[in-house]
Amino acid sequence: MEPSDATAPLSRRKLLGGVSVGLATSSAGCLQYARSLVNRDSPQQVSVTIKTVPADDDEAAVQIARTLQKHMTASGIDAEIELLEASELFRDVLLNQSFDVYVAQFPPHHDPDFLRSALHSRFVTEQGWQNPFGVSDLGLDERLADQRTTTGNDRQRAVASVVESVAEIQPFAMACFPKDITVVRTDRFDNWGTDGLDAPFSYLALERPEDAPNGDPTTLRIVQTDDRITKNLNPIAVEYRRPNPLTDVLYDPLARRYDGDIRPWLATDVTWRRLDDTGVTATVELRDGLSWHDGQALTAADVVFTYRFLDDTSLGTGNMSVPSPRFRDRTSLVESIERLDDRTVRFGFGDTVEAVAARALTVPVLPSHVWEEKTGNTNIAGIDISEGVTQALVWANTEPVGSGPFRVESRTPAERLVLSRFDDHFLVGGGPDRFHVPFERLVVRMAPSDAAAVSLVTDGAVDATGDPVNPRVLDSVAEEGPIAVHVEDSRSFYHVGFNARREPFGNVRFRQAIARLVDAEYVAETVFDGYARPAATPLAGTSWEPPEFRWAESDPVVPFAGTDGELDVSTARNAFREAGYAYDDDGRLLK
Amino acid sequence: MTVPVALLVVVVAVTAALLSVTATAVVGWRRFARLRTEYRSTARAAIPSVAVLAGVLGINSVVREVGVEISWLIGWNITGEIYAIEGNLVPAIQSFAHPWLTTYFSLIYVYGYVFLLTFPLVAYLVLEDMEWFRTTAIAYALNYAIGLVMYLLFIAYGPRNLLPDLTEPLLYTNWPSSQFLVSEVNANTNVFPSLHTSLSVTVIVLAYRTRRVYPRWLPIATLVGGSVVVSTMYLAIHWGLDVLAGIGLGVGSVWLARTYAGADDVDSLAELGSDPFGSLRRAISRLWNAR
Numbered sequence: 001m002e003p004s005d006a007t008a009p010l011s012r013r014k015l016l017g018g019v020s021v022g023l024a025t026s027s028a029g030c031l032q033y034a035r036s037l038v039n040r041d042s043p044q045q046v047s048v049t050i051k052t053v054p055a056d057d058d059e060a061a062v063q064i065a066r067t068l069q070k071h072m073t074a075s076g077i078d079a080e081i082e083l084l085e086a087s088e089l090f091r092d093v094l095l096n097q098s099f100d101v102y103v104a105q106f107p108p109h110h111d112p113d114f115l116r117s118a119l120h121s122r123f124v125t126e127q128g129w130q131n132p133f134g135v136s137d138l139g140l141d142e143r144l145a146d147q148r149t150t151t152g153n154d155r156q157r158a159v160a161s162v163v164e165s166v167a168e169i170q171p172f173a174m175a176c177f178p179k180d181i182t183v184v185r186t187d188r189f190d191n192w193g194t195d196g197l198d199a200p201f202s203y204l205a206l207e208r209p210e211d212a213p214n215g216d217p218t219t220l221r222i223v224q225t226d227d228r229i230t231k232n233l234n235p236i237a238v239e240y241r242r243p244n245p246l247t248d249v250l251y252d253p254l255a256r257r258y259d260g261d262i263r264p265w266l267a268t269d270v271t272w273r274r275l276d277d278t279g280v281t282a283t284v285e286l287r288d289g290l291s292w293h294d295g296q297a298l299t300a301a302d303v304v305f306t307y308r309f310l311d312d313t314s315l316g317t318g319n320m321s322v323p324s325p326r327f328r329d330r331t332s333l334v335e336s337i338e339r340l341d342d343r344t345v346r347f348g349f350g351d352t353v354e355a356v357a358a359r360a361l362t363v364p365v366l367p368s369h370v371w372e373e374k375t376g377n378t379n380i381a382g383i384d385i386s387e388g389v390t391q392a393l394v395w396a397n398t399e400p401v402g403s404g405p406f407r408v409e410s411r412t413p414a415e416r417l418v419l420s421r422f423d424d425h426f427l428v429g430g431g432p433d434r435f436h437v438p439f440e441r442l443v444v445r446m447a448p449s450d451a452a453a454v455s456l457v458t459d460g461a462v463d464a465t466g467d468p469v470n471p472r473v474l475d476s477v478a479e480e481g482p483i484a485v486h487v488e489d490s491r492s493f494y495h496v497g498f499n500a501r502r503e504p505f506g507n508v509r510f511r512q513a514i515a516r517l518v519d520a521e522y523v524a525e526t527v528f529d530g531y532a533r534p535a536a537t538p539l540a541g542t543s544w545e546p547p548e549f550r551w552a553e554s555d556p557v558v559p560f561a562g563t564d565g566e567l568d569v570s571t572a573r574n575a576f577r578e579a580g581y582a583y584d585d586d587g588r589l590l591k
Numbered sequence: 592m593t594v595p596v597a598l599l600v601v602v603v604a605v606t607a608a609l610l611s612v613t614a615t616a617v618v619g620w621r622r623f624a625r626l627r628t629e630y631r632s633t634a635r636a637a638i639p640s641v642a643v644l645a646g647v648l649g650i651n652s653v654v655r656e657v658g659v660e661i662s663w664l665i666g667w668n669i670t671g672e673i674y675a676i677e678g679n680l681v682p683a684i685q686s687f688a689h690p691w692l693t694t695y696f697s698l699i700y701v702y703g704y705v706f707l708l709t710f711p712l713v714a715y716l717v718l719e720d721m722e723w724f725r726t727t728a729i730a731y732a733l734n735y736a737i738g739l740v741m742y743l744l745f746i747a748y749g750p751r752n753l754l755p756d757l758t759e760p761l762l763y764t765n766w767p768s769s770q771f772l773v774s775e776v777n778a779n780t781n782v783f784p785s786l787h788t789s790l791s792v793t794v795i796v797l798a799y800r801t802r803r804v805y806p807r808w809l810p811i812a813t814l815v816g817g818s819v820v821v822s823t824m825y826l827a828i829h830w831g832l833d834v835l836a837g838i839g840l841g842v843g844s845v846w847l848a849r850t851y852a853g854a855d856d857v858d859s860l861a862e863l864g865s866d867p868f869g870s871l872r873r874a875i876s877r878l879w880n881a882r
Contacts (some may be wrong), residue, residue: 049671054752055760056779068758080671083748085780088663413656448774449760455767463593476764 042548044588046504047078050496052103052201056449057225063527064175064494064518067565072518074573076589087228090239094325095127097134101514105178107327108198108491110257111349112159112544113356116144117329118249119171128325131279133171135503144479151353156468159547163537167549167557169508173515174555175494176524176532179539180468182486183457183477188212188221188442189438191385191463191464193486197258198244199466203442204427204435218440221398222466224462224547227414227446234397235364235500236310242467243492244445249419251364251402254284254303258434266290266365266403269410272354279335279350280357286343293400293407300339305368307337307360309348313392315375322390325364334360356410370401405437417444451476458483471529487531493538494523504591509579515558516575520551522565600774601704609706610713617710618809622717636721639861640728644862647732651739658743659778664748666746669783670692670753673830680831681750682757684824693761700762701769703815703822704787707794710812714805719849723801726845729852730793733844738786741836747783751827758827773828784836785829791816801846 021431051060052065053271080267085093092098094467106118107129117123121136143165147158182199184192186427189208203220235247256265271283290298308332309315310324324331332357336348349357349516353463374392400408405427406419427437445462447453450469454477456462468490479485496518498505505511520534536555539545561572573583582590603706612624626633708731716726751760765771777786798805798812820837823829829837 054748054779056752057754058757062753062755066754080675081753082668083670083753084662084668291772448770448779449763450768451760451763451767452770459595460770 002093004070013078017286031498043584045076045078045584045588046581046591048072048080048100049126050079050081050101050103051089051099053086053089057086058104058533059450059472060494060527061105064496065433066525067519067523068101068103068496068517068528069116071567071572072514074567075517075576076583076587078588079193086226086242087232087239093497094129094132094238095365096500097132097501099497100502100505101499102497103175103492103494103499105243106538107493109541110287110491110544111335111356111359111586112162112360112539113148113390114329115166115538116148116164117289117332119166119169120144123328126323126325126328128328129228130325130328133498135169136500137165137169138317140169148352151355155355156544157367159539159544163544163549167537170498170511170515170558173496173511173518173558174535174537174540175496175518175520176467176534177493178376178490178528179262179533180488181471181474181531182465182476182488183454183469183481184486185457185460185462185485186465186482187461187482188217192484193488195348197428198488199244199255199347200244200249200442201258203439204437206438209436220439220442220461220464222442222444223447223456223462224444224466225447225450225453226467228415229444230411230415230417230446232396232398233400233408234327234393234395235400235449236313236393237397238325241326243490246417246419247364247400247402248404248441249406250400250404250408251366252404253362253364254286255361257356258360258389262362267361269392270358270361272357276356278348280352280354281349282347282354282357282361284345284347284361287343287426288343288401290426292403293422294367296367296369298367298403298451300340300345302368303345303365304339305372306363306366307312307331308333309366309368309371309375309392310363313375313390314377316386317375318377318388320388321325322388322393325393330363333357365403367401367403388493406442411440415446418442471531474529489533493535493540494532495538504581507579510576510581512558513572513575513579513581515555517559517567517572518542519560519562519565520552520555521560526565594740594775596766598768598772602702605702606705606709610710613706613710613811614713615861617805618714618717619696625719625822626717633716633721636722637716638689639857640721640725643798643857644728644732647735649666651735652761654739654743655778658739659780660704661709662743662780663744668746670746670748673708673747673783673832674748676754677831679825680752681827681829684821685758685761685827686858688761688825689691692825696818696825697766697769698763699815699818700787700822700826701772704791704819707815707819708790710808711794711797714808715801718788718804723797723804726848726856728792729808730797730844730848731790731856733847734786734793734840736790737840737844738789741784742778742781745783746780746794747830747833748779749782749828749833750824750830760827762828766791782829783833784840785820785823785833786837786840787823787839788829788834789792792838793844796842798846800861817881820843 050065050069052061069079069081075195088147089102093102117130119131119135119140121141123130124134124136143158143162147155147162150158154584156286176581182193189206190209191205194202194205197205208217226242229246230238234240236252252266254265254267255262255270266286267284268287269285273281286300292298292438303390303579313324314322332351333349338346340346374390374395398411405422406427407422409420410420411417419582421437421440427435432511450473451564453465454469454473457465474485476500477483478484478554498511500506523534524534533541534551536551536557537545537549555562561575576589584590713728750758793817796808796810802809820834822836824831878882
């Protein structure tokens with residue numbers, strides 16, 4: 001209903017009109033009154049844009065965003081969803097920090113130390129998954145530092161207090177840990193979904209069944225919906241890498257996490273020492289005769305280069321340090337690195353503990369002869385940073401030179417990527433006995449959606465889906481004959497990320513009230529069809545999860561403002577009122 | 592993405608079958624008989640318009656790849672705005688969903704559409720006057736050319752991508768492999784305007800204008816074309832606003848083709864493509880002489 005003119009509050013235009021009349025006739029006191037009114041911003045409705053990827057890429061993310069949008073609207077917020085393709089979304093969120101709220105999965109992690117780079121205020125200006133939320137809390141900072149320097153029960157307690165802080169601060173609202181669903185054929189390759197291994201790494205544990213039919217036995221065929229890998233193969237380009245990226249089989253780290261522990265990989269041996277004056281050190285000895293895909297020898301110099309380069313991709317040539325946005329949580333652990341001889345490197349980690357420091361060894365080693373040319377500054381459209389972007393961060397690296405068990409054979413953007421076995425790799429005829437390279441080529445095809453991807457598996461055109469599929473497509477999959485479905489717990493949780501740099505998300509009470517609009521239990525049951533576990537903390541399901549923060553039918557800190565997915569509007573609105581926000585007569589939430 | 596070969600073969604076979612049946616009923620064999628003696632002159636007359644259409648399609652297929660990258664740089668993301676304006680129109684249409692309707696609209700969206708676009712080219716080719724053939728080819732080319740520019744300027748995802756809670760991607764859940772074909776032709780950010788709609792409308796308008804020549808074609812074109820238009824929304828691929836814009840583009844393309852694309856213009860346009868430097872030289876010398 002239109003308010004009548006008599007009762008309508010004065011609009012700015014009317015006031016300005018009044019001012020011009022007033023100029024001619026009125027006194028200075030009246031002018032001052034008009035000025036103080038005109039220059040005062042009237043309260044406006046809270047308006048939020050939720051960024052996420054389209055349903056073709058991640059239906060669950062859009063579903064979560066839709067629920068949030070509906071509940072925000074019911075709470076009087078002007079909420080809109082903006083769909084972006086994955087690389088654009090992560091460019092906005094992780095590089096340009098240009099977002100209000102986003103819905104996505106967090107990269108998988110196994111040690112709670114990942115929360116340090118994700119939430120410590122020291123990382124607030126950095127790019128990548130380094131505090132994209134822009135939170136700064138001195139108490140949390142202290143707790144994050146504590147967990148890095150303690151062991152045993154002390155660390156358990158330190159981590160528990162981190163969890164408590166995170167639950168209270170709500171830099172992001174937790175949704176759930178999904179299960180990764182893979183649809184496979186067992187007729188050409190078997191031993192899928194091996195425990196303790198994530199794809200694509202788990203492909204190295206595949207077996208060839210004895211009764212395998214004829215056909216090309218040397219090619220493993222995978223289908224993916226995420227086509228970023230066909231456009232960019234740069235392991236440090238954070239906006240192009242998904243959880244468990246295929247670049248993991250192109251580049252080898254010194255050590256890898258498998259079967260629950262970090263174990264030597266390019267290294268044959270790692271010796272840990274702890275001295276009171278120098279802190280924790282690790283002496284790493286490389287395997288003998290390692291080489292890069294282009295035939296050059298991989299030496300200790302490459303290892304030293306890698307850690308210096310990831311710490312500052314400009315290698316001191318610019319007037320500011322430009323750390324790699326990926327692996328920052330791990331490279332930030334390294335305080336010093338020194339080449340002892342051609343095959344030996346010594347790391348200094350300072351005041352920390354071995355369990356945390358070992359994570360630093362899991363970053364991919366890069367060839368110095370390729371990457372040292374990429375230290376120059378660059379400008380590229382789409383990233384609004386004029387300085388502090390090196391070529392290393394933006395080049396597509398379409399002919400990657402790594403040392404991993406596979407090298408790139410060919411690539412057609414948005415269509416396919418073909419990898420071939422690197423015959424000089426230590427896994428070919430040796431290596432840790434769980435792994436071998438059971439095929440000569442790995443062909444990755446692209447499909448427009450999960451349903452289309454699964455249809456290629458059931459039609460026999462490919463052997464498996466390469467990225468997790470939405471549970472909804474399982475309706476069309478009959479698990480019979482060679483078709484099998486593998487389900488595994490993912491450590492990559494869905495969350496609603498807030499940008500604390502933008503009002504009103506800088507207000508912790510406002511974030512808590514928004515978090516209460518998400519019903520993680522309902523999301524897990526309906527959006528994921530039960531193939532997900534609602535969670536209140538990012539460490540849920542690990543031994544680090546404090547019992548009082550365990551999910552018990554509702555979130556222990558920010559319980560859903562409603563029941564069974566149905567929002568109780570008055571509860572939700574009261575939460576905003578208690579946070580200090582007001583509603584106008586039309587029920588709009590004002591900021 | 593590569594289209595499964597089997598699907599391509601089926602599409603070609605079905606289209607050929609539909610074409611020959613309809614041609615018999617609508618065109619009549621007598622008109623085809625004329626081609627036996629006059630195929631050379633007919634082909635000569637058809638070449639310029641075909642060249643223009645092929646040129647636009649060629650540019651389209653090249654630009655489409657880079658076009659998505661360009662539109663993320665310069666384009667305006669209007670998905671949210673479209674939904675804010677039209678609300679739950681598509682979910683309302685989908686509330687009438689029935690398995691038979693889904694099968695019908697799925698077949699129409701893929702086979703019906705291909706048939707609808709190819710038939711006029713065949714039917715107007717056998718006419719002695721090549722005017723309608725030229726108009727059709729040029730109107731198609733305009734649809735693609737204008738559509739391409741709009742796709743660069745506007746980024747929009749269809750209802751199935753924004754509203755998975757309210758809509759069902761009916762085509763792709765029931766017939767997943769068809770998505771390989773559709774995504775080959777269109778990126779999922781290119782929904783505004785609906786080219787399925789605009790080209791169908793173009794065919795219907797042309798059928799109306801040529802109703803005296805082919806009286807039986809008008810009802811067929813209207814039924815198939817109308818179904819294609821509805822199917823885009825029924826299958827949750829397009830928004831109502833995409834369809835509205837598509838109708839505008841379809842009608843506008845025919846009008847532009849009729850108004851501005853005479854035989855001479857098409858000849859010189861085709862010439863520009865085949866011999867750009869020669870035609871540029873001639874154009875300059877014409878200007879020079881006119882001075």
